[in-house]
Amino acid sequence: MTGPAPTRRSGRWIERWDPEDEAFWQATGERTARRNLWFSVLSEHIGFSVWTLWSVLVLFMGPEYGLTPADKFLLTSVVTLVGAVVRVPYTFAVAVFGGRNWTIISASLLLIPTVAAFVVMEPGTSYSTFLLVGLLAGIGGGNFASSMTNINAFFPLRKKGWALGLNAGGGNIGVPVIQLVALAIIGASGGPRVLLGIYIPLIVVAAVLAALFMDNLSSVKNDTGAAKDAARDAHTWIMSVLYIGTFGSFIGYSFAFGQVLTNGFGRTPLQAAYLTFIGPLLGSLIRPLGGWLADRYGGARITLWNYVGMAAATAVLIVASMQKSLPLFVSAFVVLFVLSGLGNGSTFKMIPGIFQAKALAKGLEGEAAVAHGRRLSGASMGLIGAVGALGGVGINLAFRQSFLSYGSGTGAFVAFLAYYGVCFAVTWAVYLRRTAARVPATAAAPEAQAQLSYVEV
Template identity: 90%
Template structure:
């Protein structure tokens, strides 16, 4: 029997969409899903570049701007904060406007912070003005949440780890790309307005490509109840804690790495720019691998051991910082970036798996279980992504306080090391620990079934 083709109505809306049907997926679904994935990646990529724009612009801001290191850490912190907060409404905007339609809108909105930065980026501008324009750049962080929610609906559960990892990794790579572009601009003797002049037309390209090549899914309804149900579910907040450790580290270090090198190791902005892009680049590239490994071995297992690696790398960073060993510090920081990228992929793969397991535990089967899992996982991703991004705020504030108090980043790294230990314990206790033995046999069997399904998420 030939599977039904996607039915459409005007405005590039797809009415019928069933990726779990293998016949449908092979005949038409995969081709459409992949096309939407690639152009979602493009928009999210530009969004990440705009969001992390100020991590680069502060390197251009020499003594003539009159800003202290603490001022710069606070500036990048508020940018990160806004990017985290707007992820919540961006998640639900997909259901209100449609994935394609919201991608066009959100991409076009990126013109606001880039044009504003182009207008004010010069010595003599007040610090309050820089803070205000930095707040505008935070909207670039919201593109991740809407993009992930949209792509989550296009792919079947068995492919979500790869698809979400690729979507997020392609977006994350916007961080090192803008850093490399800034390096080229600085090396050529150009100023910050040259960098902004490159990105303004790219924003327009992303919006136009979304309009031409993407689709809306009618099955993604405006469901405010899903948001409330996701917010009430403990797993949403547990995964948010874990995502703080992975994505919070990635975005926080991306903003702070250059400033740590200039303030802690006396590097010039150009010398720092030669090094800062490496970690975010490799961390972005390995995020799909984290999703792929989670598809194969289970996201909880990959996440657990990933935190062991992150804690070990952070301990070495403390030693390297105390010894002022720049080569060791940079090499291990790059490893920590890569581990954060792997963990980003594995934690986000866990989310749809967890809610699918809950559906099965409730006795749901077939399409009902799939619909339940897709509904809650899509809604929870925005909340988890928002809280996770707040970790980036914490990292920048921790570095700011550490440099103010101790003149180095060592105090901040010790705090991060403790947090990774907490994440290890939470992952093990909630998703991998076997039930206690002093429970009736029937209860143990039921618990083991649920616990094993969580171990595979």
């Protein structure tokens, strides 16, 4: 038996979309969803590359640029901050313009910071100019929020962990890719403008392919109120705290790793570039696995034990930093990157499961429950992604202060270790702690049942 095809109108709009209908999904839904996923990944990948551009460009900026280590950490902090802030309007943009339409616009906007960096990237440019151009690069961080909101609407709940993990992982991998390209350029004695010249045509390609092969979902458009409803839900902010610990770590360390190696261990930019791409690469590749494990065993369980691993790796980093052991430091940092990627996948799988559980607790059933959960989870993802990215700002500012105060990153790592402990406690207390024993049998209200069901999200 074959299900009905998606109902379309002009402009690549799909009027009817029901991925939870197995017949619909098998007949046409899965093929359409996967096509949109792949081109969403491409656009988000380029967005991440542009966002993390300055983590690479600062390695090209030698003494002739007149910047101190603190200047460089502040520059990358500003880029990270803007990338976090713009995720909020980017989340609304999918509902206002449609997923395909906004992907075209957001990809095209990446030309602005890339061309601007191409123009100013030379010794003699003022620090304020570099800060301004860095602000522009932050828009690349917004692509993640709109992409995740869009792709969340295309896939059924049972596939969301894998799909969202793949979408985000494909985007995250833009970080090590641009670092690898920079490594090749530095190794060939090329300048930063060569790197920028490579990415300008790639941005155009991503925008054109989105126009040709992606779709808009009418069910997502004109629902800007979903973000307001998501902002009023406590779980949006609880998950934001957890996502600061995973994605905030990933993006913050991606920006800071090279600078920590050059400032803390005396590595040259080329030597640092040989090492910096490894952690982000593995962290990106493993993100879909985090989503898959969460689909199979429950996102809350995977997230809880992932924080245990992140805390342990950070403790090793403190020891390595104090002993100035580069091999131990790099090894532990790579492990921390891998765990941050795994946690990124598991935390984002938790979000649709939480809102689905709340829908059932409200007494909703069937398609009504699915629609309610999909609506709020899609909106909350952008907000959670925005707050989570602020963790990257905190990491860069913490490193800046640690190097100013102590001449090393050890103080920053102590703060990170404490935060991972907080995340472990929050995950356990909110999503895994058994509460049935404290709830009278006659008062086994839907909310109590939903609390128990969070174990499986």
